[in-house]
Amino acid sequence: MAFGSDRQMYDVDLTCAKCGAHISQLPFQPSGDRPVYCSDCNRAFRKDRPATDRGGRAGGFSQAPRQMYSVNLNCASCGQQISELPFQPTGDKPVYCRDCMQARRNG
Ligand SMILES: [Zn+2]
Ligand SMILES: [Zn+2]
Known part of the structure; x- marks a missing residue:
């Protein structure tokens, strides 16, 4: 030590x-x-x-409850309607549905 x-x-x-x-x-x-x-x-x-950045991953807790913003948008990739986002859309960036966001992150 x-x-x-x-x-x-x-x-x-x-x-x-x-x-x-x-x-x-x-x-x-x-x-x-x-x-x-x-x-x-x-x-x-x-x-x-x-310090909150750290330690959140331990324990297999990947989806902490977050504030969601109500929106009325369409996914820029698959066109699916999006009614909630974990962040406030700025309007100058494409927005993706959860599936597409995950696929982009993984791929
Ligand atoms: Zn210095
Ligand atoms: Zn999508």
Whole structure:
């Protein structure tokens, strides 16, 4: 259970993409195609994120009750009528019925 103190660090010569601080070491090898943040900014990011994202998957509970919006639309793929959506349609994106949405996600 002891980890955190003895991690391998990579020597880098980078600038934090957020605050501009110089970064000389990273706990991972930078890939070059992603912004890199200093440890302060990383910590701030994590704090900003709602912890509710995690843990929802454990226990085989995949369909938590969500707020549904009443709509009167047709599926952009199969044309089926849609009366409820788990999100508010913006109008500038196609909307799919549950079946098609699932098929798109899986496929
Ligand atoms: Zn920073
Ligand atoms: Zn459909």
